[in-house]
Amino acid sequence: GAGVSQTPSNKVTEKGKYVxxxxxxxxxxxxxxxxxQSLGQGPEFLIYFQGTGAADDSGLPNDRFFAVxxxxxxxxxxxxxxxxxDSAVYLCASSLGGTETQYFGPGTRLxxx
Amino acid sequence: GIQVEQSPPDLILQxxxxxxxxxxxxxxxxxxxxxxxxxxxxxxxxxxxxxxTKQNGRLSATTVATExxxxxxxxxxxxxxxxxxxCAVELGDMRFGAxxxxxxKP
Numbered sequence: 181g182a183g184v185s186q187t188p189s190n191k192v193t194e195k196g197k198y199v200x201x202x203x204x205x206x207x208x209x210x211x212x213x214x215x216x217q218s219l220g221q222g223p224e225f226l227i228y229f230q231g232t233g234a235a236d237d238s239g240l241p242n243d244r245f246f247a248v249x250x251x252x253x254x255x256x257x258x259x260x261x262x263x264x265x266d267s268a269v270y271l272c273a274s275s276l277g278g279t280e281t282q283y284f285g286p287g288t289r290l291x292x293x
Numbered sequence: 294g295i296q297v298e299q300s301p302p303d304l305i306l307q308x309x310x311x312x313x314x315x316x317x318x319x320x321x322x323x324x325x326x327x328x329x330x331x332x333x334x335x336x337x338x339x340x341x342x343x344x345x346t347k348q349n350g351r352l353s354a355t356t357v358a359t360e361x362x363x364x365x366x367x368x369x370x371x372x373x374x375x376x377x378x379x380c381a382v383e384l385g386d387m388r389f390g391a392x393x394x395x396x397x398k399p
Contacts (some may be wrong), residue, residue: 213387215387215389221391221392222379222381222389222390222391222392223336223379223381223389224389225386225387225388228386228387236385236386238385238386239386269334271336273336279323279324279383280341281326281338281341282326282338282387283338284328284335284336284337284338286333286334286335287334287335
């Protein structure tokens with residue numbers, strides 16, 4: 181497609197479960213970003229990929245969060261042992277390079293019960 | 294880390310009015326972007342503007358990098374302009390402000 185896509189659009193899970201969130205960036209974009217947005221706040225940076233490697237993962241809140249981008253295109257954000265505080269909208273963005281305009285996907289709304 | 298402050302936090306306008314949104318940041322940055330988040334949560338890029346002035350229709354933006362602020366101007370506002378406007382700056386990672394929530398009434 182023409183834009184960034186994310187699946188699923190909504191995810192409800194139980195505390196302690198494992199979840200995977202997927203991001204398909206714009207074709208040809210080498211940079212990919214994950215953010216988390218809680219209600220009433222701005223997006224919070226989690227991790228940035230340049231190609232296949234994580235160039236900056238300083239925003240990941242703890243070791244329950246992990247992200248991969250094995251072929252330099254699609255990325256998966258993985259959350260282990262989910263907690264209620266993980267409930268948020270997880271946003272993905274891509275750009276042509278590290279300092280170019282970022283284009284955002286529609287987000288995945290995660291609810292941990 | 295770098296601080297990003299947006300003002301005002303909330304703004305209510307009558308359709309047709311003009312407005313100015315402000316973004317202050319605490320350090321020199323490589324990149325600054327303005328986004329509009331619509332009521333469905335989609336973030337739309339408005340401007341990539343690390344410095345200077347740009348215009349796109351009824352919207353324009355100015356960034357004065359040496360004084361660490363950026364302004365977003367909305368002229369002849371329409372109800373479809375409603376939503377949250379975010380400023381985001383990049384110095385390594387991307388930091389967002391808390392946003393300005395704009396409501397345009399018919």
